[in-house]
């Protein structure tokens with residue numbers, strides 16, 4: 001690999017997913033991992049396996065299914081699959097157990113090096129930190145040939161101390177040194193100097209070591225800092241789709257990749273990312289987590305390529321480059337406006353979905369075709385965006401514990417909004433309930449609540465239309481929080497959080513879309529409670545040491 005190649009290390013499934021509110025089911029994580037591989041990321045951080053047996057199992061499935069070439073294609077390129085571990089043996093063992101069946105496994109271990117973290121969080125002396133790093137990287141190396149080490153809170157650590165710690169990690173066998181700005185504190189100039197200093201002054205630094213950067217966005221500087229680190233010589237960027245992550249989030253994958261591509265003459269660097277897939281994976285992650293992408297988000301926001309102002313529209317009509325520095329099709333927006341309709345057949349649908357990157361088996365195609373025909377009866381022209389929503393609604397969802405079987409709502413100014421909802425329950429029994437509410441969505445959710453009976457709080461409800469026009473599909477995302485102790489543990493703070501579940505639904509009827517989104521989120525919560533949360537609680541005792 002030439003040194004003008006920047007490896008993209010995606011941590012959507014670890015730093016992204018572990019932030020409160022971004023919970024994904026194992027099936028969703030696997031689907032995201034498949035899509036990350038298709039996008040061309042070099043490394044997928046599949047999780048923090050010590051958080052719970054569920055997290056370990058989800059990472060293990062990714063290692064097996066995404067981290068190995070498909071049958072009959074032994075030479076196909078597969079991403080490295082990494083598991084995160086605190087610098088202790090039980091964590092490292094669990095990370096190894098999770099990733100060992102990948103063709104290219106990596107253990108990523110970390111220990112804090114800033115004075116604040118060593119004193120208040122670790123309660124360790126600097127000498128003990130150096131020794132622990134040496135011992136744990138050595139131990140990880142006995143299990144796995146590819147070991148990455150991160151000095152947590154490097155952005156606030158003394159550079160001279162970092163040189164000492166990193167030198168020990170190199171001696172012990174780490175081949176990637178990741179430099180995190182854990183709390184998003186540094187500025188681009190400072191971060192450039194930090195990376196430059198590490199490359200110049202760390203004893204034992206050699207060409208076989210990859211310097212990596214990992215920035216958080218607390219001051220909105222994550223992308224700028226990452227690019228500064230890359231200019232200083234880092235050749236791995238740790239990023240997440242849509243920039244999801246702790247607090248204000250991590251560096252966003254799409255921003256770094258498109259900055260390197262669009263300003264190629266400035267950086268003269270390459271990545272292996274197929275940028276036309278950016279828009280699609282952004283949508284997928286947003287649907288799964290329920291975290292809506294803000295409209296003005298760079299690259300993947302719905303307004304990123306919209307030109308409202310008259311003067312801009314005038315310029316665009318004269319020449320696209322007047323106000324567009326990237327082509328929307330380069331990030332997968334409006335690749336095709338076409339376009340299927342009522343008379344399009346199964347074959348046309350299969351081809352279009354395959355071009356969009358969805359390879360469905362016969363049963364899935366049957367379901368997709370039935371949904372497509374149903375939609376085509378209601379909506380004249382079906383675009384790629386409609387198809388994406390339909391696929392997300394039909395397939396990107398957890399196992400159906402409860403399934404919407406029918407509903408009817410009356411509302412308006414003449415009476416009480418009333419919803420009658422029919423759900424098929426896990427036992428196959430049909431439940432029908434009517435409820436009144438302050439509006440049609442409230443009435444619908446009350447009816448669903450009285451059938452499902454799982455205490456939760458609705459944190460967020462978002463609705464938007466997927467395409468223009470009065471017959472457009474409406475898309476709803478919701479986020480709910482369990483009121484009954486379903487928790488997960490964060491790798492760094494070792495704090496447990498009540499889990500938040502996202503749900504997604506699409507339909508030309510926005511109340512039906514709202515019901516589907518809520519049921520989707522409730523199903524995730526129920527699955528986690530029955531399969532995961534107890535195990536998570538068992539594991540909270542695993543602490544540093």
Ligand code: KIV
Pocket residue numbers: 015110150151152153178180181182183214216491492
């Ligand atoms: O932000 C951070 O310091 C991390 C490390 C575990 C790499 O996420």
Ligand code: ZN
Pocket residue numbers: 015180182214216250
């Ligand atoms: Zn982080």
